Amino acid sequence: MNHIKFVVAGALALLGVMVIGGYFADPAPKATDQESAAAGGTLRIGVDGTEPAYYKVDGVTKGFDYEMALGVAEGMGAKPEFVVMDFSELFTALEAGEIDMIGAQVTETAERKQDFDFTAPYFVTYLSFLTPESSTIQKRSDIDGKNIAVVEGTIHERYLNEQYDNVNVIKAKDEDSAVKAIQDGKADAFFYDAPYTAPIRERSPIPLKEAIVYPADDAPIGFVMQKGDPRKDQVDDVLAQMILDGEWLKIKKEYFKEYPLSDVFKDKGV
Structure with missing residues (x-):
């Protein structure tokens, strides 16, 4: 009889430990923390x-x-789900686990790498100078000594100061204001990311051309993930694999x- 009491008492004590331990244990990891995509x-x-x-x-x-x-999702054996939001909301959503990865032409920077992991690059930043169609600017050396408009708060001002001599930076609040600076004769060109210049030229009140386009090899673009995501x-x-088998180049040529x-x-062998 005493033996049974001890067994029951021991079982109840163990159950109590399990309940208390479960109560104070770390919560179960979210699905986004697992290698479920594979x-x-x-x-x-x-x-x-x-x-x-x-x-x-x-x-x-x-x-x-x-x-x-x-291509990435297919290669991982995962089902892709695209979540559209403003660019400014993407990093907050990633931190909150609402998305697993950002794919929005995000340039890798030292500041961003402090808080997030970047995958291997799948593109690089391409930079361009938009000028009036009559402009004599044709090559990068023509930029020296010119008035160049940039959107305030972007990395373009730093690039101008690092890569060009004697450039006068004209800060604009947005793309249309930068174009207005050219229209008013205050700027000779607008320095911006090349992939996004087409709509700017389409809505510009003056004819513009993309006078110079070049890759910034020190500004890789990768998918962004949470720190430590396996x-x-x-x-x-x-x-x-997409680069080696030619799939990357096929997509690059299309766009x-x-x-x-x-x-x-x-x-990388392309």
């Missing part, structure tokens, strides 16, 4: 719905980042055929 799970990709990264034509989804993310290695492996090939991808 086992056919869902990979949620945050995008900002901007051409040429992710957009729709007659109801058909297109975009360079869209097709690259599709799926990053899988993404890197798939990206390497950026006119852009010169970056040395970053020449070094």
